[in-house]
Amino acid sequence: MAVESFNDAHNVEADPNIFGAVNLDAFTGHTAARHLLKLTPGVPKDGHYDELAAIFRPVFAKIAAGASERDANRTLPFEPVGWLNRERFGALRIPAAEGGYGASLLDMFRLLIELGEADSQVAHLWRSHIGFVESVLQFEDVAQRHRWVERIVAGQIIGNAYTERGGNRLGTLNTTIAKNGERWILNGEKYYCTGTIYADWVAVAAAHPTRAGRQIAVVSTQHSGVKIFDDWNGFGQQLTGTGSTTFENVPVDTVLPEEQQINDPESAIFQLVLLAVQAGITRAALNDVRSAVQARTRSFSTGTGVPVREEPQVLQLVGEISGTAFAVDSIVLAAVAEIEVALADASLSAAERFAVCELSADRAQAIVQPLALSAATKLFDGLGASATATSCNLDRHWRNARTVATHNPAIYKSRIIGDYEVNGTAPRQLNAIGDVGPTPATALH
Numbered sequence: 001m002a003v004e005s006f007n008d009a010h011n012v013e014a015d016p017n018i019f020g021a022v023n024l025d026a027f028t029g030h031t032a033a034r035h036l037l038k039l040t041p042g043v044p045k046d047g048h049y050d051e052l053a054a055i056f057r058p059v060f061a062k063i064a065a066g067a068s069e070r071d072a073n074r075t076l077p078f079e080p081v082g083w084l085n086r087e088r089f090g091a092l093r094i095p096a097a098e099g100g101y102g103a104s105l106l107d108m109f110r111l112l113i114e115l116g117e118a119d120s121q122v123a124h125l126w127r128s129h130i131g132f133v134e135s136v137l138q139f140e141d142v143a144q145r146h147r148w149v150e151r152i153v154a155g156q157i158i159g160n161a162y163t164e165r166g167g168n169r170l171g172t173l174n175t176t177i178a179k180n181g182e183r184w185i186l187n188g189e190k191y192y193c194t195g196t197i198y199a200d201w202v203a204v205a206a207a208h209p210t211r212a213g214r215q216i217a218v219v220s221t222q223h224s225g226v227k228i229f230d231d232w233n234g235f236g237q238q239l240t241g242t243g244s245t246t247f248e249n250v251p252v253d254t255v256l257p258e259e260q261q262i263n264d265p266e267s268a269i270f271q272l273v274l275l276a277v278q279a280g281i282t283r284a285a286l287n288d289v290r291s292a293v294q295a296r297t298r299s300f301s302t303g304t305g306v307p308v309r310e311e312p313q314v315l316q317l318v319g320e321i322s323g324t325a326f327a328v329d330s331i332v333l334a335a336v337a338e339i340e341v342a343l344a345d346a347s348l349s350a351a352e353r354f355a356v357c358e359l360s361a362d363r364a365q366a367i368v369q370p371l372a373l374s375a376a377t378k379l380f381d382g383l384g385a386s387a388t389a390t391s392c393n394l395d396r397h398w399r400n401a402r403t404v405a406t407h408n409p410a411i412y413k414s415r416i417i418g419d420y421e422v423n424g425t426a427p428r429q430l431n432a433i434g435d436v437g438p439t440p441a442t443a444l445h
Contacts, residue, residue, distance in 0.1 A: 049106075049111075056087060059089075063077075063119045066119075074239065077125075080122050086155075088155060090133070090157055091153045092108045093134070094149055105336055109276050109332065110333065112126070112276040112277075113276045113279045113280050113329060115280065116276055116281060117279075117284050118284075120400045121238070121239040124237055124273070124404065125239075126195060126273070127273040127274065128159050128196070128199070128270075136152065138260065140260075141257065151201070157199040158195075158202065158203055159193060159199030160194055160196060161203070161205070162203075162214075163191055165189075173205060173206055174207075175188025175204060176208075177206045177208060184217065184252035185250065185252065186206060186217055186247045186252050188206060189245070189246045190247075193245040194242045196221065197241030202218070203218050208255075215256070216261060217252045218255075219252055223251065225249050226246070226250055227245065228241075229246075230243050231244050236400040236402055236403030237399075262429070263350040264354070267408075268339060268358050269357075271361040272332065272336055272339070274404050275361070278369065281372055281376060282321075282324060282325045282329075282371070282375045282376070282401075285325075285376050286375065288397070289317075289382055292379075292382075292383050293308055293309055294309055318382060320378065324374060328371050331367055331368055332368060334364070335360045342360075354427070354429075355420070359417060362416055362427070363417055366414045369401075373401050375397075376398035376401045376402075379394065
């Protein structure tokens with residue numbers, strides 16, 4: 001199968017006045033590819049982060065106070081979700097004129113990083129909701145948009161059921177929607193259903209009888225045919241509700257428009273939520289090592305004989321973790337700013353907008369993951385063996401960061417970016433994860 005360049009697939013003309021251009025003629029014979037990644041992303045205007053932070057920081061503080069205990073005891077954070085919901089955290093991005101806060105994407109992600117610092121698992125469970133809200137903001141059907149905006153403003157949460165645990169071929173889905181009279185009915189079984197156990201609605205990836213590719217159907221979690229299980233057994237992020245959900249003859253409330261799902265930047269938003277969670281974990285690791293060093297009185301005979309809080313090598317290590325936290329924040333927020341500018345740029349085609357969003361998130365993911373993991377590991381070097389006691393629960397930062405890093409595997413991202421940079425190859429649309437094998441004639445493409 002031949003690999004299409006971005007130009008071949010989307011008939012893009014080079015415009016150096018917008019993004020600059022990369023001339024591939026001499027190397028590949030392709031026409032000049034439009035270079036969609038800016039080196040200095042613009043910063044969106046009209047943010048009101050300080051006002052929003054004043055509302056949510058007291059809630060974040062309450063959440064942080066019980067984060068370690070909840071993790072140690074595997075206590076699902078229904079109460080913290082309720083605290084956030086009372087302040088309508090899920091309506092941050094809804095315009096103020098429609099009953100929300102009107103937060104910019106950048107301000108919303110800055111708050112999400114703070115929430116991740118308080119409790120990475122609570123921040124993570126909002127992933128599907130945040131992605132769905134961005135889709136709602138792009139709905140062209142006015143009545144459909146209004147219906148979903150009303151629900152979100154009222155505090156209703158949307159979860160996710162995209163992935164099947166096995167038995168489906170790559171690019172196909174065993175979960176289906178079918179017409180029963182005038183209604184669509186959903187049947188199937190999903191895993192990795194992050195946030196769904198806390199949600200009022202769940203967006204489900206399903207096979208459609210007449211549409212090609214993965215389609216998204218939204219159903220109520222309150223229907224008797226929906227069964228949600230807390231059976232996620234990963235060693236990190238154990239409280240995110242990333243377990244199984246089954247659907248038996250469940251009426252579908254909404255099927256997202258087919259055109260909505262072509263070049264939808266949702267997958268980049270999903271990635272950025274995970275990166276914001278990593279940024280929060282890195283901050284939390286810094287907080288814990290700082291506090292532990294400040295309180296520590298015992299030292300090693302191999303040290304310099306000064307209190308630990310004055311030990312030069314320990315201070316250097318804390319400084320390195322602080323620099324890592326700063327770098328992770330900066331990378332994540334730069335990617336968010338790039339995407340926010342792209343979403344508002346009317347000069348971009350839908351395919352170009354998708355490419356900007358995907359490539360920005362991919363670049364950030366390729367770098368953030370190892371930084372977050374290094375911070376979660378280094379904190380032990382400044383404290384010693386006593387810090388590994390289960391009562392300290394400091395290993396949760398590494399466990400959680402490592403678990404988040406397995407999502408949308410970063411191992412593939414640098415290759416995708418490099419293929420774009422060198423060959424102008426557009427990022428591919430995501431489809432259903434599944435088993436690799438012979439592709440049947442009925443496979444979804």
